[in-house]
Amino acid sequence: MAVTQLGSKLFLAAFFATSLTCTRATFAQAYSSSDATSEFTVASLPDAPSALLEQQQQPSQSQPQQQPPAQKPTEPSLSDLGLSNKPDPDLQARLDRHTQMLKIHQRLGLITLAPLAAACISSAAAPPDPRNGGGNTVGRDIHVGLGSLSVVMYGLTASYAIRAPKIPEGPVKGGIKIHKYLIWIHAPGMVLTPILGAMAFSQANNGEKVHGIASAHAAVAWTTVASYTAAIVAVSWPIKL
Amino acid sequence: MKITLLATLLLFSPLAFTQSPETWLLTQSTLSYHMSHPVHQVDGFSHGARGKGVCDAGTCEFLVAAPVKSFDSGDTNRDEHMIQVTRGADFPVVSVRFRLPESAINSPTLDCDLDVQFAGNTAHYTHIVFQQTIQGNTHHITGTVPSTLTDFKIPPPSFLTVPIKNEIPVKVDSTWQRQ
Numbered sequence: 261m262a263v264t265q266l267g268s269k270l271f272l273a274a275f276f277a278t279s280l281t282c283t284r285a286t287f288a289q290a291y292s293s294s295d296a297t298s299e300f301t302v303a304s305l306p307d308a309p310s311a312l313l314e315q316q317q318q319p320s321q322s323q324p325q326q327q328p329p330a331q332k333p334t335e336p337s338l339s340d341l342g343l344s345n346k347p348d349p350d351l352q353a354r355l356d357r358h359t360q361m362l363k364i365h366q367r368l369g370l371i372t373l374a375p376l377a378a379a380c381i382s383s384a385a386a387p388p389d390p391r392n393g394g395g396n397t398v399g400r401d402i403h404v405g406l407g408s409l410s411v412v413m414y415g416l417t418a419s420y421a422i423r424a425p426k427i428p429e430g431p432v433k434g435g436i437k438i439h440k441y442l443i444w445i446h447a448p449g450m451v452l453t454p455i456l457g458a459m460a461f462s463q464a465n466n467g468e469k470v471h472g473i474a475s476a477h478a479a480v481a482w483t484t485v486a487s488y489t490a491a492i493v494a495v496s497w498p499i500k501l
Numbered sequence: 502m503k504i505t506l507l508a509t510l511l512l513f514s515p516l517a518f519t520q521s522p523e524t525w526l527l528t529q530s531t532l533s534y535h536m537s538h539p540v541h542q543v544d545g546f547s548h549g550a551r552g553k554g555v556c557d558a559g560t561c562e563f564l565v566a567a568p569v570k571s572f573d574s575g576d577t578n579r580d581e582h583m584i585q586v587t588r589g590a591d592f593p594v595v596s597v598r599f600r601l602p603e604s605a606i607n608s609p610t611l612d613c614d615l616d617v618q619f620a621g622n623t624a625h626y627t628h629i630v631f632q633q634t635i636q637g638n639t640h641h642i643t644g645t646v647p648s649t650l651t652d653f654k655i656p657p658p659s660f661l662t663v664p665i666k667n668e669i670p671v672k673v674d675s676t677w678q679r680q
Contacts, residue, residue, distance in 0.1 A: 334522065336553040336564040338594060343551060343566050345594045352590035359585045362578075427581055434576025495578065496540075496661075 354425040365420035369492060372413040376485055379406035383478065388464035400461065407457055407481075414450050414488075438494035442487045449484025456480055523603075525563070527552025528639075529676040532567055534648075536574075537666040545574035545583065552675065559603045565675070566596035569619075586658050587620040595619040597646075606640075609633055615646060617653075624652035631673070638679045646671040 338345055385399025432440065459474035470477070530550040536543040549571030554563040569589035574580055584590065599613040611633055615626040631644030649667045650657050657664035 334555050334557045335562040335598070336555055338564070338566055338596065340553050341551040341564065341566050343568065343594050345592060345596075347592065348590045352585075352588060355581070355585035355590055359582055429577055429581065432577045434574075434578065436576060436578040439578075 351427075355427060358424050358427055361420045361424035365417055365424070368413065368417040368420065372410060372417050373489070373492070375406050375410040375413060376488065379403060379410050380481070380485055382406055383481070388467075388470065397465075400464065404457070404461060407454060411450055411454050418447070435494040435497070439491050442491040442494065445487035446484050446491060449480055449487065453477065453481045453484050522555045522557040523561075524680040525552075525554030525556070525561070525640075525677050526680055527565060527675055528678045530565075530567075531672075531674045532572075533672045534572065534669050535672070536669060538660055539663055541660065541665075543574050543576075543579065545572040545580070547571040547573070550675070552677070554677065556603050556606070561601045561603050561606060563599050563601070564596060566594050569593055569595055582658060587653070587655055589620075592619070592621045607633075607635060611642065611644075617646065617648065619648075620653040620655050622653045624648065640677045640679075642673070642675050642677065644673050646673065 382399060382403040385396045386403040388400075456474050456477035459472075460470045460477045463470050463474055527550060530548065530552070532547045532550050534545050536545070547567045550565055550567035552563065552565035554561050556562075569587055570580075570584055570593065572580065572583065574583070596618045598616040598618075601611060601613065605611065609632065611631040613629050613631060615629055617624045617626065626646060626648075629644060629646055631642050634641045648669050648671050650665075650669060651667055657667065659665070
């Protein structure tokens with residue numbers, strides 16, 4: 261009987277001790293989650309003036325701040341959501357380089373349109389006279405010069421896109437998809453056009469009528485220019501696919 | 502008798518009065534930003550946001566976050582540029598924190614002060630009003646955050662040397678569930 265009474269007393273003592281601990285914990289939680297209490301507590305600390313001043317200096321309307329506010333224990337965190345804000349400086353550097361090189365690619369691509377258009381216009385003076393095989397040799401030389409400049413500029417433009425760091429991405433979407441498909445037309449065209457042009461030039465200079473595969477020079481050139489222009493429009497025009 | 506006394510004490514102990522914090526989870530969401538340029542009007546969507554709310558001591562703390570790369574404007578090139586210009590690799594998550602009094606949780610409109618962390622900067626937006634419809638335990642919340650590029654010190658991307666507009670409003674359409 262005495263043992264039972266002692267056991268009951270011990271149990272009650274342990275119970276009240278537990279209750280007291282829980283009460284203190286609950287109080288501490290309420291204490292930490294109350295703003296007014298927190299400010300009072302912070303103000304009573306030695307380093308409080310600087311903390312309060314920092315709070316007062318924070319603008320209230322749409323002002324970006326570098327330091328995020330301190331997180332309270334009850335606030336959800338990114339880890340609760342299964343997300344991480346871990347930076348990837350290497351990827352950021354590659355993105356910066358990627359953008360920088362593609363901007364140059366874009367500028368050079370637009371600049372290349374000028375010699376390309378000029379080469380197209382000057383092509384009118386390039387063919388030999390069908391009656392005697394002669395014709396405007398100066399006009400032909402100008403066309404050859406502009407065509408060569410176009411090819412060099414095109415190569416330079418392409419090199420910036422090719423050398424740009426690759427960014428891991430999913431399936432390609434939007435205008436860039438067409439831009440990339442059109443490479444399969446204008447890139448071979450840019451190789452083939454000067455070759456056919458050189459053959460045509462040689463035949464014309466020999467007083468021959470342009471014949472054989474060289475006679476496709478103009479058609480290949482126009483197809484190349486058309487696909488090149490379409491490639492620019494594809495990434496410039498508001499097209500959604 | 503003693504057992505009854507003990508049971509009574511346990512029942513009315515502070516342990517019995519201690520309530521676990523109420524939790525809210527974001528179950529479905531669409532965040533969309535709108536970008537304006539003289540020749541382009543673009544909307545980028547994200548369905549990858551996650552959110553959680555904890556209500557304790559009369560106050561509910563909410564956090565909504567989405568990976569920057571989860572925004573899809575329908576153009577891979579543009580999205581890559583967006584990630585680059587917003588420093589999405591250095592700061593891969595855009596997060597929004599806000600606090601509501603627990604008593605306001607069921608209001609048809611929610612007046613929120615938002616702390617938005619994006620591109621390495623935090624912008625504070627006051628009195629942003631969201632509309633709410635409630636069906637049982639499910640709360641559907643919609644609204645728009647009037648964010649701008651300058652709020653986050655983002656250099657405006659340009660096209661044909663013309664920069665995009667500074668205003669990038671973000672529409673929020675979210676469904677929350679009380680756990």
